[in-house]
Amino acid sequence: MAEKEVVLMKGNEAVAHAAIRCGCDGYFGYPITPQSEVLETLALEKPWETTGMVVVQAESELASINMVYGGGAAGKRCMTSSSSPGVALMQEGIAYMAGAEIPGLIVNVQRGGPGLGSIQPSQSDYFQATRGGGNGDYNVIVLAPASVQEMADFVDLAFELSFKYRNPAMILSDGVIGQMMEKLVLPPFKPRRTEEQIQEECPWATMGRKKERRPNILTSLELDCGKMEQKNLHLQAKYEEIREKEVRFENVLCEDAEYLIVAFGSAARIGLKVIEMCRAEGIKVGLLRPVTLWPFPAGEIARLGRRVKGILSFEINAGQMVEDIRLATDGQVPVAHYGRMGGVVPAPDEVVRALKEKLIQS
Amino acid sequence: MTEEEIMRPENLVYKKPALLNDNPMHYCPGCSHGVVHKLVAEIIEEMGMEEKTVAISPVGCAVFAYNYIDVDWVEAAHGRAPAVATAIKRLWPDRLVFTYQGDGDLACIGTAESIHALNRGEHIAIIFINNAIYGMTGGQMAPTTLMGMKTSTCPYGRVADLHGYPLKFTEIAATLEGTCYVTRQSVHNVAAIRKAKKAIRKAFENSMAGKGASLVEIVSTCNAGWKLSPEKANQWMEEHMFKFYPLGDLKDTTAITEDSL
Ligand SMILES: Cc1ncc(C[n+]2csc(CCOP(=O)(O)OP(=O)(O)O)c2C)c(N)n1
Numbered sequence A: 001m002a003e004k005e006v007v008l009m010k011g012n013e014a015v016a017h018a019a020i021r022c023g024c025d026g027y028f029g030y031p032i033t034p035q036s037e038v039l040e041t042l043a044l045e046k047p048w049e050t051t052g053m054v055v056v057q058a059e060s061e062l063a064s065i066n067m068v069y070g071g072g073a074a075g076k077r078c079m080t081s082s083s084s085p086g087v088a089l090m091q092e093g094i095a096y097m098a099g100a101e102i103p104g105l106i107v108n109v110q111r112g113g114p115g116l117g118s119i120q121p122s123q124s125d126y127f128q129a130t131r132g133g134g135n136g137d138y139n140v141i142v143l144a145p146a147s148v149q150e151m152a153d154f155v156d157l158a159f160e161l162s163f164k165y166r167n168p169a170m171i172l173s174d175g176v177i178g179q180m181m182e183k184l185v186l187p188p189f190k191p192r193r194t195e196e197q198i199q200e201e202c203p204w205a206t207m208g209r210k211k212e213r214r215p216n217i218l219t220s221l222e223l224d225c226g227k228m229e230q231k232n233l234h235l236q237a238k239y240e241e242i243r244e245k246e247v248r249f250e251n252v253l254c255e256d257a258e259y260l261i262v263a264f265g266s267a268a269r270i271g272l273k274v275i276e277m278c279r280a281e282g283i284k285v286g287l288l289r290p291v292t293l294w295p296f297p298a299g300e301i302a303r304l305g306r307r308v309k310g311i312l313s314f315e316i317n318a319g320q321m322v323e324d325i326r327l328a329t330d331g332q333v334p335v336a337h338y339g340r341m342g343g344v345v346p347a348p349d350e351v352v353r354a355l356k357e358k359l360i361q362s
Numbered sequence B: 001m002t003e004e005e006i007m008r009p010e011n012l013v014y015k016k017p018a019l020l021n022d023n024p025m026h027y028c029p030g031c032s033h034g035v036v037h038k039l040v041a042e043i044i045e046e047m048g049m050e051e052k053t054v055a056i057s058p059v060g061c062a063v064f065a066y067n068y069i070d071v072d073w074v075e076a077a078h079g080r081a082p083a084v085a086t087a088i089k090r091l092w093p094d095r096l097v098f099t100y101q102g103d104g105d106l107a108c109i110g111t112a113e114s115i116h117a118l119n120r121g122e123h124i125a126i127i128f129i130n131n132a133i134y135g136m137t138g139g140q141m142a143p144t145t146l147m148g149m150k151t152s153t154c155p156y157g158r159v160a161d162l163h164g165y166p167l168k169f170t171e172i173a174a175t176l177e178g179t180c181y182v183t184r185q186s187v188h189n190v191a192a193i194r195k196a197k198k199a200i201r202k203a204f205e206n207s208m209a210g211k212g213a214s215l216v217e218i219v220s221t222c223n224a225g226w227k228l229s230p231e232k233a234n235q236w237m238e239e240h241m242f243k244f245y246p247l248g249d250l251k252d253t254t255a256i257t258e259d260s261l
């Protein structure tokens, strides 16, 4: 086996290197803190000279996402990255991708909001990411990395899922994971797909009509409402299949837990320390980390909810995922929320205190 | 001559391009869109690019262009076609990639995407149907609506204090380093149609030769939006539109001449 390439880098840099290595065909982006290193790293690495990957600094996030839309329509693995205000601007394009069933990857390195907000980490785009975010009934596959390693690994995973289901996929990260440096093993090199491979894998792609086939037309428009409903039913059936097959999560010390913390991304990293501190005091706390935020691990949370005395949804926001936990547990168990906003990252002892106050003492 | 004799292949003087399928067009009688569609289909056929064309349709009356010309199409969000085209051409450089957009799509909601794709010198062709109105949504004011012209959102006529001035987008495009060919044409009579065809052909050739971005504006009629018969609409266009939007090439840095086509 070839030696593993262990390197030290920022989460954002890891995304760029992973993209080059996983056969990504095109990156389109617009600078915004705290994720500009993605485009900067690509510009330094010049993948157009090695793998042939196209890198374009677009005029806006509207343009970036529509470039991803075009590239994905033409069967190519395309991605963009941004932070919260930029991803807000992309929602139109993401809805069009969902409607026209065009694959592609969006990386959101979240910062505090609303509006221009702050440039510090936040998880306040959970609703936007998991509820669709644009217009219409649709869902985006959402992966939440909790380490620099996962920032890298999820790039290929997101592309695989996105193309498998012809649906946009998102990596919902935040300023902590994007900016922190960690050791990681770089993913192995995977060549970009050839024209023949794309033709084979994406018979729907608009890359020039070959004689034997009818023209491919990718559109989200259907003026006949009956047909549009059929199209929606098709999308909903696809989303149901994704819910059945693609839920991912991680359990830490959940089996003997009396209390459960549910946290994703950087909050889950803090959560690890929280359960350690609680257990040192004799309080048995476990951590459930959703890896896919959509599809949400509702079944696993419901299962654990039946065994614990209370659940704390710990998020770096005003309380968004807590709604999904309440839906999953359906009033069977007390569910509380703790979070900070505006870019403030909570310390573990705050969370321990909140757990005691909100669930144990009450 | 009997009807049957007339129908014989050797007597054929005109035929519909094969790429233009038999779907009945939704365009109003007299609308310029239909004529331009035919030219586009003819040119793709003449260039032998049927299997190598990816076209991008706008939001506007031409949103359904994909129903009529049998090549691969991507339908873009309102105004975003040049961004969509940018990616496709960069990722498939040997394909013919063009957008087909109205004035609202290209010169209003998509101004940024249009200017930047042109200015980056993307090797794409943009066909710009300027009918000075929002046809699809029922005749509202466009960025290109002439001063004094009445539309449903300027029912007393366009005035500067309320509505600002009509935008000469093509003139702006001609100033951009990335454009190699910028021209303004029309399709109101046979001579104009022939010229417009040459212009679109040249824009497509530029795209394939990697010469930069080309913009072909077609000053067009929207008889439904203008509330004029097809004939009157053409007259009105000649009298009013051509004054503000004069026909002809604004820029040509390519070596492709009309004769070489
Ligand atoms: C984001 C968005 N805003 C508004 C609309 C509504 N809309 C559809 S077509 C159109 C104007 C089209 O006008 P133009 O581009 O001039 O094309 P024409 O129909 O005149 O050919 C508008 C405003 C839309 N579809 N999407």
Ligand code: SF4
Binding pocket: B026, B027, B028, B030, B031, B032, B033, B061, B131, B135, B136, B221, B222, B223, B224, B225
């Ligand atoms: S509304 Fe105007 S632009 Fe649209 S089809 Fe009718 S004439 Fe043509």
Ligand SMILES: [Mg+2]
Binding pocket: B060, B102, B103, B104, B129, B130, B131, B132, B133, B134, B135, B142
């Ligand atoms: Mg118009």
